[in-house]
Each structure stands twice: as structure tokens, then as C-alpha cells.
Amino acid sequence: MLLDFFTHLRKAGLPVSTTEHLQLLEGLSHDVGVLDLNKFYLFARLCLIKDESLYDRFDQVFQDYWAGREAAFDLSLDAIPDDWLKLADKDALTEEQKALVESMGGWDKLMETLAKRLEEQKEEHHGGSKWIGTRGTSPFGHGGFNPEGVRIGGKGGQGRAVKVWEQRRYKDLDGTRELGTRDFKVALRSLRRLTRDGRPDKLDLNGTIRATAQNAGLLDIKMRAERRNAVNVLLLFDVGGSMDYHTALCEQLFSAARTEFKHLEYYYFHNFTYEKVWRNNNRRHNDTISVQELIRTYGSKYRLIFVGDATMSPYEVVAEGGSVEHWNQEAGAIWMQRLQQHFGHCVWLNPEKSDYWETTPSIRIIRELMQNRMFTLSVNGIQDAIETLKTPIQPKLLTDNS
Amino acid sequence: MSNPDYIITDELQQAVDAALTLERPLLVKGEPGTGKTQLAIEIAQRLDAPLFQWHVKSTTRAHQGLYEYDAVSRLRDSQLGDDRVNNISNYILHGVLWDAFTCDQRAVVLIDEIDKADIEFPNDLLQELDRMSFNVYETRETITAKQRPLVIITSNNEKELPDAFLRRCFFHYIEFPDKPTMAKIIAAHYPTVKQDLLKSAMDVFFDLRDVPGLKKKPSTSELLDWLKLLIADDLPAEALGADELRTILPQMHGALLKNEQDVHLFERLIFLHKQRQR
Numbered sequence: 001m002l003l004d005f006f007t008h009l010r011k012a013g014l015p016v017s018t019t020e021h022l023q024l025l026e027g028l029s030h031d032v033g034v035l036d037l038n039k040f041y042l043f044a045r046l047c048l049i050k051d052e053s054l055y056d057r058f059d060q061v062f063q064d065y066w067a068g069r070e071a072a073f074d075l076s077l078d079a080i081p082d083d084w085l086k087l088a089d090k091d092a093l094t095e096e097q098k099a100l101v102e103s104m105g106g107w108d109k110l111m112e113t114l115a116k117r118l119e120e121q122k123e124e125h126h127g128g129s130k131w132i133g134t135r136g137t138s139p140f141g142h143g144g145f146n147p148e149g150v151r152i153g154g155k156g157g158q159g160r161a162v163k164v165w166e167q168r169r170y171k172d173l174d175g176t177r178e179l180g181t182r183d184f185k186v187a188l189r190s191l192r193r194l195t196r197d198g199r200p201d202k203l204d205l206n207g208t209i210r211a212t213a214q215n216a217g218l219l220d221i222k223m224r225a226e227r228r229n230a231v232n233v234l235l236l237f238d239v240g241g242s243m244d245y246h247t248a249l250c251e252q253l254f255s256a257a258r259t260e261f262k263h264l265e266y267y268y269f270h271n272f273t274y275e276k277v278w279r280n281n282n283r284r285h286n287d288t289i290s291v292q293e294l295i296r297t298y299g300s301k302y303r304l305i306f307v308g309d310a311t312m313s314p315y316e317v318v319a320e321g322g323s324v325e326h327w328n329q330e331a332g333a334i335w336m337q338r339l340q341q342h343f344g345h346c347v348w349l350n351p352e353k354s355d356y357w358e359t360t361p362s363i364r365i366i367r368e369l370m371q372n373r374m375f376t377l378s379v380n381g382i383q384d385a386i387e388t389l390k391t392p393i394q395p396k397l398l399t400d401n402s
Numbered sequence: 403m404s405n406p407d408y409i410i411t412d413e414l415q416q417a418v419d420a421a422l423t424l425e426r427p428l429l430v431k432g433e434p435g436t437g438k439t440q441l442a443i444e445i446a447q448r449l450d451a452p453l454f455q456w457h458v459k460s461t462t463r464a465h466q467g468l469y470e471y472d473a474v475s476r477l478r479d480s481q482l483g484d485d486r487v488n489n490i491s492n493y494i495l496h497g498v499l500w501d502a503f504t505c506d507q508r509a510v511v512l513i514d515e516i517d518k519a520d521i522e523f524p525n526d527l528l529q530e531l532d533r534m535s536f537n538v539y540e541t542r543e544t545i546t547a548k549q550r551p552l553v554i555i556t557s558n559n560e561k562e563l564p565d566a567f568l569r570r571c572f573f574h575y576i577e578f579p580d581k582p583t584m585a586k587i588i589a590a591h592y593p594t595v596k597q598d599l600l601k602s603a604m605d606v607f608f609d610l611r612d613v614p615g616l617k618k619k620p621s622t623s624e625l626l627d628w629l630k631l632l633i634a635d636d637l638p639a640e641a642l643g644a645d646e647l648r649t650i651l652p653q654m655h656g657a658l659l660k661n662e663q664d665v666h667l668f669e670r671l672i673f674l675h676k677q678r679q680r
């Protein structure tokens with residue numbers, strides 16, 4: 001039964017490991033968390049979930065799995081000899097006990113039938129009308145653990161009180177939500193690449209000691225350069241039009257990135273990248289810089305991050321003259337490929353919810369152009385993006401002679 | 403023996419009990435000001451066990467918690483011809499974990515703000531926390547825990563902790579106290595506070611936490627500070643503006659709102675309330 005619960009959790013995408021499951025069993029065999037389902041809930045959460053942003057999902061799975069089985073759980077503790085709980089060491093069952101279990105059709109079978117019966121009874125009793133169906137709360141499509149929707153917060157039912165996990169108190173902590181500056185900073189921090197280059201002007205104490213010891217006690221001073229975050233980031237923001245809805249989110253990302261990276265360069269574009277980008281949005285028509293210059297100016301060490309909703313007419317990406325603002329000699333896709341050839345480490349962050357990605361043709365096209373290196377502008381998305389940034393893209397060869 | 407000021411919720415109690423029974427490190431996270439650090443001190447007091455505190459900084463290295471070899475002193479002594487120099491163990495400085503491991507009774511170890519340290523820090527402690535033993539390279543001895551200490555680790559979420567480390571810990575997230583718990587906490591600190599003042603203060607406080615867009619939400623310790631000020635000045639409950647209308651900035655709000663944007667935001671909200679009233 002517990003193993004079943006464990007696989008349930010795995011299926012829901014919760015990162016629970018075998019070690020942790022064994023820990024849970026070990027705890028149960030020490031009578032921790034066995035008194036009632038509430039205690040078990042707390043103990044299981046303590047053992048299995050190591051991130052408060054996963055609490056909410058755990059609550060949902062717990063509810064989904066144990067709804068209607070509470071009685072089964074209590075029964076399993078009351079009516080059964082204590083030894084049975086020590087399932088961790090299966091051999092501990094005596095022959096008599098084993099026979100007893102077998103005569104009831106096996107432990108799992110027994111519990112299953114009981115649980116099913118209980119559930120049926122409940123459904124009938126309530127006519128099924130009190131349950132609330134939702135399509136899950138994760139807007140970013142993390143696989144969703146039940147496509148049919150999850151039952152949440154079912155109240156009442158044989159006079160029992162609402163359980164802790166049904167209250168879903170940790171909903172706000174779900175990691176798939178969009179977050180503030182601080183959380184962005186934490187996510188961006190993993191892009192750090194600490195290196196020592198430049199003038200050696202700091203005393204390397206350990207090095208000095210080692211060198212001095214090797215020198216039989218004669219002082220040999222070692223200097224080294226300070227540790228600096230050497231990662232270079234180039235941000236290209238989409239502004240105007242449909243991006244206006246995402247302004248606040250982009251602002252947060254920008255201010256987080258500004259404080260986190262010393263070498264941060266940023267430019268704006270509208271809808272898609274063509275031959276020009278600009279630094280100052282007020283003077284965007286006079287004060288532009290060509291993408292060729294961008295490529296010449298910034299080395300290929302720069303990590304290139306596009307931020308845009310990628311929502312536009314497909315022509316704006318693939319066709320010459322497709323831009324809504326000017327006549328572009330070459331299609332945006334070609335410019336995108338040039339950028340990719342130079343800046344191999346590139347990703348696209350999309351503030352649009354990933355639910356809409358498949359249904360918006362331009363997002364599909366750009367995602368293909370980016371070779372799936374498109375992520376949502378959420379903390380999880382940024383984490384994935386940064387992981388991806390570590391490996392360069394394999395750009396397709398340009399067909400023309402550029 | 404125990405400090406009646408510290409209120410432990412049932413959930414937390416159970417988490418601590420489990421960590422004690424199964425002898426596993428307990429990782430505690432939670433909003434600032436929810437008493438994460440205090441928890442270890444409290445447990446040590448209640449168990450009547452010695453407490454070893456290790457406050458982690460950005461420069462802290464894992465081996466500093468085990469031991470440090472003081473090469474500089476040894477070098478100095480060797481040049482001065484001190485006799486101590488012949489025994490290397492004179493220059494091994496014991497770290498927090500060493501002391502805790504060699505303690506005669508079960509100790510409580512607090513590793514405070516583990517996320518402040520380098521990313522590799524937790525990984526470097528895996529073996530030590532798992533087996534509760536480590537090798538001293540210089541003297542070739544092995545230090546093993548006489549009794550596995552209870553390890554409490556706090557984190558403020560500034561860095562992700564590695565999975566391998568998390569797997570070995572129990573994890574508990576201290577929630578922000580709800581109103582009844584908060585009332586208990588306040589009663590423990592200020593048993594003589596006037597009921598009407600307390601009620602208005604709590605209302606203002608929880609409303610303030612609900613204001614969307616605040617840069618920094620006030621925490622428990624800030625509420626306690628604020629109450630202290632209010633009690634010291636013997637203010638009436640009306641001065642807090644806790645009536646239905648919320649039309650004045652609460653007295654001594656500086657204890658709760660810690661940056662000027664938040665104060666501005668709050669002033670704007672009050673302004674809106676006033677307008678609606680007309």
C-alpha cells in the first residue's frame with residue numbers, strides 16, 4: 001500500500017527517492033507517524049519532500065491517494081498486530097500471520113477492496129455533486145499529474161473535518177508560480193562562473209603557507225587575483241505590443257539580472273530580431289545599432305538571452321518584409337541564425353504561459369528555430385534555461401552566403 | 403528549564419521528535435523571523451543537552467566545522483624553538499562538529515544559514531553528517547561520534563541545496579504563525595498586554611501582511627518589537643487605526659515597515675480608503 005503511494009508520488013513528478021522511502025519505512029517501524037493519518041501525513045512530508053514549493057503538489061497527491069482511504073488507514077493500525085506495521089523487514093511476519101493475511105486474499109487486495117468500497121459508498125452518499133473538479137493549478141504544464149483534473153478540498157463526508165492537506169496552505173509556495181526580484185536573483189545566481197583573472201593583488205594565504213613550508217620556513221609570499229563572476233550576459237528584450245502585458249515581470253527579471261551580473265548588456269527589439277536593435281526605447285528610430293555590430297562587439301563568450309512572448313504573425317519570422325514596422329531585406333529567421341552562429345549559448349525566455357505555446361503558430365516556429373531552447377519566465381523556467389545555457393546550440397547552416 | 407517564550411507548533415514538535423528518534427539531520431526553512439535559529443537553542447534547553455552553534459558565512463568552508471590545522475602558529479613556534487612544535491596535535495584546532503562528536507552526552511548542533519556558504523559546502527559535509535565520523539589527516543586518527551548528535555540546519559533559500567544532501571535530511575518548513583498561534587506567542591512574551599490593544603495590533607499586523615506588493619512583509623520578531631514600543635508608550639487601541647476604516651497610519655509603524663516604498667504604498671492605500679469613505 002505504501003509502495004503504491006510512493007509510485008503515486010513519483011508519477012506526480014515529485015522527486016522522491018528510494019532512500020527516502022526506506023527512511024519513511026524505518027520511521028514507521030519506530031512508531032513515528034503511525035498514530036493517525038494526520039501524523040502520517042506530517043511524517044511522510046518530512047521524509048519525502050525537501051522543498052516547500054513542492055508541498056502543495058504533495059498535498060494534492062496525498063489527498064488524491066488517501067481520499068476515501070482514511071478509514072482503511074486507521075483500520076490498518078487498529079485491527080492489525082503491531083508487527084505488521086514493520087513492513088520494512090518483511091521476514092518478520094510469522095508463518096501464522098502470513099497465513100492469516102493469505103486467507104484474506106493478501107494484504108494489498110484486502111486494503112484495496114476495503115478502500116474501494118469506502119469510496120463507492122461515499123460517492124453514492126454525496127451523489128458526487130459536492131466535489132469540485134479543477135484542471136490542476138500548475139499553469140506551466142508540468143505534465144499535470146491527472147489530466148482529468150484533481151479533486152480538491154472536498155468537505156464533509158461522514159462528519160470528518162477538513163484535513164491539513166486539503167486546505168492546501170502551501171499553494172502560494174508552488175515553484176511554478178512567477179516570482180519577485182529576489183527569487184529571480186536566486187535563480188540567476190546559478191549562472192555564476194567564478195574565475196580568477198586580472199592582476200594578482202590579493203594575498204593567497206593558503207598558498208603562501210604551503211610555499212613557505214616547502215621553502216623550509218623561509219617566507220614565500222603568493223599573490224593571486226580576486227575571484228570575480230566572469231559570466232557575460234547579453235539580454236535582448238522584446239518591447240511594445242503584446243509585451244505590454246508582461247512589463248512588470250520583465251522589469252523584475254531586468255532588475256534582478258542587473259544586480260546579479262557585472263557584465264550585463266541589454267538591447268531591445270520589437271516582436272522579432274531583424275537587422276537592428278536599440279538601447280534606448282524612446283529614441284528607437286534614430287539611435288539603433290545593427291545586429292552585425294552587436295556580433296562584432298560582443299564576444300561569443302556572451303550568454304544570449306532573448307525575452308519575448310514570441311506572439312506575432314508567422315510572416316514576421318519567416319518572410320522578407322514581414323516586419324510590422326519596416327521593410328526588412330532579410331527574414332528575421334536568418335538574423336536569428338546569425339546570432340545563434342555567433343552566440344552559441346542562447347535561450348529564449350517566454351513570459352507567455354506554456355499552455356498557449358502549442359496553439360500559437362509563431363511560438364511553435366520560433367521554438368523550432370531555437371531548437372526547443374525556449375523556457376517560461378518563471379523560476380523553474382529560468383533554472384532550466386540556465387542549465388541549457390551551459391551547452392552551445394548547434395546552429396543550422398545558413399543557406400545564403402553571409 | 404525550558405523557555406516559555408518559545409511556542410512550538412505540533413507539526414514542528416513532530417518533526418523534531420522524528421529527527422531525534424531516527425537520528426537524522428533536520429533542515430528547517432521558513433520566512434525570516436519565524437524562529438528557525440531559536441529552535442535549536444530551545445531544543446538544547448529542553449533536552450538539557452549542550453548546544454554547539456556553527457554560524458555559516460559566505461567564506462566558511464566545510465572543514466572548519468571539523469578541525470583546522472594552524473600552520474602559522476606551528477611555523478612561529480618552530481622558529482622560536484618551542485617544544486610544542488614536535489606534537490602536531492597541538493596545532494589542530496577543534497571545530498564545532500569535533501566538539502559535538504566527542505561530547506559525552508547527546509549534543510545539539512546548529513548549522514545556521516547553510517545557504518550562505520559556497521555551493522559545494524553541503525556536499526563536503528555529506529559523509530560527516532551521514533556517518534557522524536571523519537578523518538584527521540594530519541594526525542591520522544578518526545573521530546567518531548560517541549552519540550549521534552541532533553543536527554539542526556537552517557536555510558534562508560539563497561541557494562539551492564544539492565539533492566544528495568537533501569536526501570539525507572528531514573525537511574520542515576516553518577509556516578508563518580496563524581492568528582491563534584501568534585496570540586499564544588505574544589501572550590508568552592507580554593503576558594500583561596491589554597486585550598483591546600493586542601487585538602487591534604494583531605488586526606493591523608495581519609492586514610499589513612496581506613497588503614499586496616509590500617517589499618518586505620513584517621515578521622514575528624518585528625511585531626514583538628512593535629508591541630514593545632506600544633506597551634512602553636501605553637498607547638490606546640484607537641491610535642492604531644484598526645477600526646473598520648483604516649484611515650490612519652498606525653503609530654510607530656517604523657517598527658513594521660522597513661523601507662520607504664512600503665510606507666508610501668501604505669499611505670496611498672490609506673488615501674484610497676479615505677476617498678472611498680466620502
